[in-house]
Amino acid sequence: MTLTQARPKRAAAPREKARGGGRFRRGEWVGYAFLSPALLLFLAFVAGPFVVAIVLAFFSWDMLTPAEFNGVGNFTEMFSDPLLYTALANTFVFAFASVVTHLGGGLLLAMGVNRMMNRALSYFVRTTLFFPFVISWAAVALLWKYVLDPTFGLVTHYAGEIGVQPPEWFTDPAWALPAIIAIDFWHTIGFTFVIMLAGLQTVPRELHEAARVDGARPYQVFWRVTLPMMSPTIFFAAVVTFIGAFQIFDPVQIITPDGGPDDSTITIVMYLYQKGFQSFQIGYAAAVSILVFVIMMAVTLLQFWGSRKWVHQQ
Amino acid sequence: MTVRTRSRRRVRPARLLLELLLVAVGLVMIAPLVWLVVQSFTEEQAAFEIPPNWIPKPFTTENFTGVPDAIPFGRMALNSLQVAVIATVGSLLVSVLAAYAFSRLTFRGRDGIFLVLLSALMIPAQMTVIPVFVLMRNLGLIDSLPALWLPALINVFSIFFFRQYFNTIPRELDEAARIDGAGHLWILFRIIVPLSGPALAAMAILTFQAVWNNYLAPLIFLSTPENMTLPVGLVTLQSSHGGSPVVVFAAITAVVVPVLALFLVFQRSFVASIAQAGLRG
Numbered sequence: 001m002t003l004t005q006a007r008p009k010r011a012a013a014p015r016e017k018a019r020g021g022g023r024f025r026r027g028e029w030v031g032y033a034f035l036s037p038a039l040l041l042f043l044a045f046v047a048g049p050f051v052v053a054i055v056l057a058f059f060s061w062d063m064l065t066p067a068e069f070n071g072v073g074n075f076t077e078m079f080s081d082p083l084l085y086t087a088l089a090n091t092f093v094f095a096f097a098s099v100v101t102h103l104g105g106g107l108l109l110a111m112g113v114n115r116m117m118n119r120a121l122s123y124f125v126r127t128t129l130f131f132p133f134v135i136s137w138a139a140v141a142l143l144w145k146y147v148l149d150p151t152f153g154l155v156t157h158y159a160g161e162i163g164v165q166p167p168e169w170f171t172d173p174a175w176a177l178p179a180i181i182a183i184d185f186w187h188t189i190g191f192t193f194v195i196m197l198a199g200l201q202t203v204p205r206e207l208h209e210a211a212r213v214d215g216a217r218p219y220q221v222f223w224r225v226t227l228p229m230m231s232p233t234i235f236f237a238a239v240v241t242f243i244g245a246f247q248i249f250d251p252v253q254i255i256t257p258d259g260g261p262d263d264s265t266i267t268i269v270m271y272l273y274q275k276g277f278q279s280f281q282i283g284y285a286a287a288v289s290i291l292v293f294v295i296m297m298a299v300t301l302l303q304f305w306g307s308r309k310w311v312h313q314q
Numbered sequence: 315m316t317v318r319t320r321s322r323r324r325v326r327p328a329r330l331l332l333e334l335l336l337v338a339v340g341l342v343m344i345a346p347l348v349w350l351v352v353q354s355f356t357e358e359q360a361a362f363e364i365p366p367n368w369i370p371k372p373f374t375t376e377n378f379t380g381v382p383d384a385i386p387f388g389r390m391a392l393n394s395l396q397v398a399v400i401a402t403v404g405s406l407l408v409s410v411l412a413a414y415a416f417s418r419l420t421f422r423g424r425d426g427i428f429l430v431l432l433s434a435l436m437i438p439a440q441m442t443v444i445p446v447f448v449l450m451r452n453l454g455l456i457d458s459l460p461a462l463w464l465p466a467l468i469n470v471f472s473i474f475f476f477r478q479y480f481n482t483i484p485r486e487l488d489e490a491a492r493i494d495g496a497g498h499l500w501i502l503f504r505i506i507v508p509l510s511g512p513a514l515a516a517m518a519i520l521t522f523q524a525v526w527n528n529y530l531a532p533l534i535f536l537s538t539p540e541n542m543t544l545p546v547g548l549v550t551l552q553s554s555h556g557g558s559p560v561v562v563f564a565a566i567t568a569v570v571v572p573v574l575a576l577f578l579v580f581q582r583s584f585v586a587s588i589a590q591a592g593l594r595g
Contacts, residue, residue, distance in 0.1 A: 030498055031421030038412035039427070041468035046434050049445035056444065063448070112336050121333055127578070128340035130585065131347060134577045136527035138545035139566045142552050146559065147346050152362040154349055186343065191588060198589030247438055250529040254549050269440050276444050277534055289441040297436055 056286035063280055074287035084288075086263050087271040090177060091246060094267065097181045098188070098245035099238055105185065106192030106237065107230070113193075114200050126197075130190035137187070137250035144183045145170075145255055170255060173262040180251055180265055187251075188244070192237050199233025200226070231311045239303050246296055249273065268292055351571065354378070354563040361560045377564035381551070384561060387568070389540050390547040397459050397543060398526040401466035402518050408467050409517070413476030414502045418488065428477075431470050439530075447534060461535040462543070466525055472517045479513040480506055516587030519580065526573075544569055 057074055061067035078084055109129065116122040132140060147154045148169045159166045169179040203226060211221045227234075249269040252260070259266035272292065276285030348368065353361045354377050355370035381387045415421075416428050446465055447456075455461045487509075488501045496504075507514070529545045536542050539550070548569060552562045577584060 028421040031415045031419035031424065034411045034415035034419065034498070035427070037408045038431075038468060038473060041408060041465075042431065042434070042470070044449070045446055045465040045468055046437060046442060046470070047430075049442035049449070050434070050437050052445035052448070053441050063451075109336070109339070112332055115329065116333055116336065117329065118333060121337055125336045125340040126585075127581065128344040130581075131344060131574060131577070134523070134573055134584075135570050136529070136545045136573075138527075138529050138548045139570050142548060142562060142566055143346055143350055145552075146362075146563070147349070152364055154346065154366055157364050157366055186346075194585050194588045247440065250545075253533075254529075257553075272440055273530075277447075282444060282448070286441075286444050289438070289444060292438055293436075293441050296438055300436065 053286045053289055056283050057290050059283040061282045063282055067283070070283060074284045078284065078287050078291070083263060083266070084268075084271065087266045087268045090264065090266060091248070091268045093177060094181060094184075094248055095242050095245035098184060099241050101181070101185055102189060102192040102241050103234060103237055105189055106196045107234070109189070109193050110196035110200050111226070113197060129193050132187045133190035135187070138254060140183065140187045141251040141254035144186075144251075148179060148183075171261055173260070173264040176256060176260040176264045180248075180255065183251055183255075184245070184248065188241075192241060195233060195237050195240075196230070199230050202233075203229040235303070235307045235311050239300060242299060242303070243296060246299070247292075347570070347574075350563055351567050353560060354567040356560070358558060358560045361563075377560040378568065380558070380561040381565045381568065385547050385551045385565070386539055387547070387565065390542050390544050393459060393541065394526055394543040394545075397462045397466075398522050401463040401525045402522045404463065404467045405469045405472060405521055406514065406518060409469055409472040409476050410502065410507060410514075412473045413480055414498070414506065416473070416477045417480035418485075418501075418506075419498070432474060435470050435474075443530070443534065450535060456535060457537045457541050459541065462528070462531050463525070465531075466521070469517075469521060472521065475517060476510070476513060479510055483509050512583070512586070512590070515583050516590050519584050519587050 056067075058070060058072070059067040060070040060073065113122055113125055113129075116125070146152075148156070148166075150156055150166075150168045156166055167175040169175050207225050207229065208221055211225050216224065247269050248267050252265050252267050252270055253273065256265045259270065268288070269292070272285050272288045275281045275288060349366060352368055352370050355373055355375065356367065356377075357372045357374045358377070360367065360372060416424065442465075450456050450461045455464070483506055487505050488496075491501050491505055527545060528543075529549075532543045532546045536546070539547070542550070548562075548565055551565055
């Protein structure tokens, strides 16, 4: 079997050399042909725009009058805008809160569902957890605006039933961002949950059993077996959640289009959107987009670097 | 033996409690959606009552007929469908071709190009959207649907995902076909693609969902209501057209319920696709 496999390869090699007199070895052009649609689209919509964004960041341009070279003017202006720091702070708070709540909640829910005995109930819980993730942010954001409404909202009523007076979520600067964090939890937890559940199911049962036979207590099994075995999954979920959360735009733009009370919900992508597509400061917005890129890159590299320390490699 | 019976006796009530707790979580998760659907079938005067009504009484479908009066809902749904279908089919085709080149063909610069593509995964969409907007304006594609699906045709993650999957398909299969005189296109579409069902389904579902739900792109590229897709359409219904809450809820229901029904049908492969993308990526 191995012989017949090897033979056509060997036989083909000299023929390729003999035939391909030109630039390409025989068959090379096929590779480029298969790749060409992807490469053309990549140049037009990813690599090209990436380079153009970097160039634009050094110009001031409103799309109507010709662009003017501005040096690092956009960057100095950007870094002296207090609203940028507000937006960055909000975004980091949001991203950090998402990572903590989604990872913690997702892992707990996955461990719980993984132990459920009743199949129908388990199906119900898995389905309902995942339902909101399927729905578009537009629908979710509109729905939750009403759910949290101070006069006829669901939350308002049931919180009142148990004697809690809920805040006026979207007019109170202290509560607008937490409200968005909660809505994001409802919308996105299904995603983290599914990834955690898949990760849990790759942990061999024998490991748990062996640990228990050796007399480990449940919390010891969790800390010494489950968590280390789950660490690659947890790490992946952390990176994906952070990247997604850092780019949060849809719900904040829909629920608080003006940035919320005291700019308490403006995020960095919303700031970029306002500068680029509402006041048409194209160069300035490009500079902001570079900042977003650099921060995301730095955090991801940091996470990868950290992961080498504590992620358990199999 | 004694240990076992002891732990069993102790675990049973705990397990029951756990199941009840999780079911409660499930009920809380689904409550806003149930409330949504109930309000949209309730007559305007009776909707949004305190305490909340969980049964549509008096029942009406009038709220739904109010939707097309405010926004061209059918048109928007067709636009959404058109963009999502073209983007999904197109990006699968582009990705499958590229993945085949990376997995099965040898040519100069192959690994270098692959690395460049992979590193582009780090570029956030917000960084490319401004130049793409300028490009679309120069191409005269602003306020047209190609502005949405054209950039969606390139999906680096799906190229990477397919390459990984193709690498798990034994090469003996295509070598055998090659000896029989098959070309690369034949091998790709008659051998590799039919063997990649789960991967194709996963990527198709993820792409379709992402494009269907996209809010930023239509917000930036489209302007007239007739060219709009559903997510922005919903928001304009609520904000600028001042639709009454029941009509807004009817519109949300009309968007959400078919998606949820579709999800129930494809739940297994949808959830598997997320898990798969997660575990591989």
